Each structure stands twice: as C-alpha cells, then as structure tokens.
Amino acid sequence: MRNAIIMYSSITGNTEKVAQVFESVLKAHNFNTALEKVYPQRDYASGPIFFDDCDLLCLGAPIIAAMPYRELSSVIGWSGKHVELFKGPRPNPSQPGRLRAGIAFSTFGGTVAGPRECIPTLELEKEYLQLYGFTPVGQFACPGKQLRHGPVDELNARLKIDIDDAQALLQRFMDDPDSAEFTSMDTGRLEIIRKVASKMDFDENGNPLMAGEQVMFDNDPLGNGMKGSKYIHYNLQDRPHQRDLKMAEYFMTEIIEDFFLTADGQIRQPMGAMYSCIY
Numbered sequence: 305m306r307n308a309i310i311m312y313s314s315i316t317g318n319t320e321k322v323a324q325v326f327e328s329v330l331k332a333h334n335f336n337t338a339l340e341k342v343y344p345q346r347d348y349a350s351g352p353i354f355f356d357d358c359d360l361l362c363l364g365a366p367i368i369a370a371m372p373y374r375e376l377s378s379v380i381g382w383s384g385k386h387v388e389l390f391k392g393p394r395p396n397p398s399q400p401g402r403l404r405a406g407i408a409f410s411t412f413g414g415t416v417a418g419p420r421e422c423i424p425t426l427e428l429e430k431e432y433l434q435l436y437g438f439t440p441v442g443q444f445a446c447p448g449k450q451l452r453h454g455p456v457d458e459l460n461a462r463l464k465i466d467i468d469d470a471q472a473l474l475q476r477f478m479d480d481p482d483s484a485e486f487t488s489m490d491t492g493r494l495e496i497i498r499k500v501a502s503k504m505d506f507d508e509n510g511n512p513l514m515a516g517e518q519v520m521f522d523n524d525p526l527g528n529g530m531k532g533s534k535y536i537h538y539n540l541q542d543r544p545h546q547r548d549l550k551m552a553e554y555f556m557t558e559i560i561e562d563f564f565l566t567a568d569g570q571i572r573q574p575m576g577a578m579y580s581c582i583y
C-alpha cells in the first residue's frame with residue numbers, strides 16, 4: 305500500500321474542497337491517505353506528522369496577497385517554526401534515493417492578472433516539496449471565490465489585525481458565532497465583529513458578492529443565454545464549482561495512473577514532465 309499526505313491551509317474552505325477531492329481519489333486507489341489541515345496553534349512537537357513513509361505529498365494553500373497563505377509557510381516553510389517532519393534523517397534532495405512524489409495545489413481569485421497570479425504560490429510550494437525530498441510531478445490551481453473585501457477591510461482597520469487574520473476571523477464567526485472563541489471574547493471586540501459580519505452581502509444563490517460589485521452581467525455577449533463576467537474567472541463568486549472539482553478529480557486520477565500504476569510497481573521518474581492543471 306502507498307501512503308499519501310495532503311497538507312493544506314484554507315481560510316474559507318475553497319482549498320479544502322480540492323484537498324478533499326484529492327483524498328477521495330487517493331483512497332479509491334487504495335492509498336493510505338492523511339488529510340492534514342495546517343493549524344499554526346497545533347503543537348506539532350507532541351502531535352507530529354511524519355513524512356518518512358510518505359510516497360506522495362500534496363501541499364496546498366490559498367493565495368493571499370500573491371503568496372501562499374502564511375499558515376502553510378509558518379509550519380513547513382523556509383521561515384516556518386522548526387517542525388520535525390522526519391523520524392529518521394531528512395532525505396537529501398541532491399542525492400537521489402527512493403523517489404517520493406509531490407503535488408503543489410492552490411485556489412485563487414486571479415482578479416488582477418488571472419492564472420498568472422497562482423504561479424508564485426505553486427513555485428514556492430514546489431520549493432517546499434523539494435526541500436523535504438519530494439519530486440514535484442504535478443501542479444493544480446483553480447479559481448476560488450473570496451469573501452467580500454469591504455467587511456474584511458473594515459475588520460482589518462478597526463481591530464488593527466492583518467488582512468488574512470481578518471478574513472479568517474470573519475469566517476470563523478460566520479461558521480459558528482456561538483463558539484468558545486466568541487462567547488469568551490471581550491464584548492467591545494465581539495460587537496465590532498458582529499456589526500461587520502452583518503454587512504456581508506450575498507447574491508440570490510447565497511454566494512458572497514465580490515468586493516460589493518456586480519460580477520455577472522445580463523448582457524449575453526455570445527447570444528447563447530450566458531451572462532458576461534467582470535472577472536477573468538467566470539462566475540467567480542461560485543467557485544470552486546462542480547466542474548473545478550471534477551478537474552481536480554481527473555488531475556489526481558492521471559497522476560496516480562501515470563506515476564504509481566507502473567509495470568514494476570515503482571514510482572515512475574517524472575523525466576522533466578510536470579502535469580499541470582492551471583486555469
């Protein structure tokens with residue numbers, strides 16, 4: 305049996321959806337699979353995740369301000385706190401030994417530059433993979449909706465916290481306003497969060513409106529009954545949608561078939577190829 309670890313960070317759940325699809329495809333192919341969401345608060349010293357027996361490591365993160373969300377980097381990145389990820393010696397990437405495969409993945413908005421925006425994140429994730437002795441064989445990135453900017457920006461300004469912390473805080477509040485975090489919170493701070501959360505706007509399908517703007521336009525530019533879209537990623541307020549998740553499923557299926565279902569049972573050498581699904 306082969307072992308896979310999917311290690312990812314996710315604030316609003318988009319990247320998590322892709323991670324879960326990867327998990328189900330791997331399990332369906334008989335991989336022993338661990339889905340590991342990164343929590344910087346977790347005590348990795350007493351609850352370690354070891355990569356020694358891992359044959360396929362998937363690293364995923366949303367793009368926040370052009371880089372992978374720092375929760376992933378805070379645990380395994382160059383600037384991360386020291387976390388022991390190997391029981392034995394760490395594989396030396398410059399000395400080829402047993403082949404271990406790696407996948408970089410992300411979800412992103414691409415509202416400024418489209419797919420170009422996911423490249424630095426995927427590149428950094430591939431650096432991390434190589435740092436830990438995993439050979440990148442594939443990369444996947446698909447669009448993901450983002451919460452309306454206005455409320456997140458307001459929280460950032462009023463609580464004087466980072467923009468990504470503001471996004472994460474607002475998401476936790478929307479998920480469970482009665483959790484211990486909020487019932488034990490200073491009432492003034494809680495009132496600010498409550499007021500800001502009440503300003504979140506959603507469209508008629510319950511999808512968050514992006515930046516308070518109209519995303520889709522009833523202009524039918526091709527005359528085929530489909531609306532026009534403001535952003536390069538069509539229907540961005542509803543991503544990743546079923547087709548994105550199908551793409552993730554097909555991508556991971558290709559990786560497993562081509563690199564693991566080999567004639568000699570060994571992981572196939574990538575021979576310079578990178579399986580890419582970026583859009």
Ligand SMILES: Cc1cc2nc3c(=O)[nH]c(=O)nc-3n(C[C@H](O)[C@H](O)[C@H](O)COP(=O)(O)O)c2cc1C
Nearest residue numbers: 314315316317318319366367369370413414448450
């Ligand atoms: C504060 C913030 C900054 C973001 N910056 C970028 C960015 O620079 N480029 C981009 O393509 N997407 C950006 N996004 C969009 C996220 O990458 C996208 O919403 C992603 O799918 C979120 O994934 P998650 O639900 O797993 O947290 C940003 C989102 C937030 C909240």
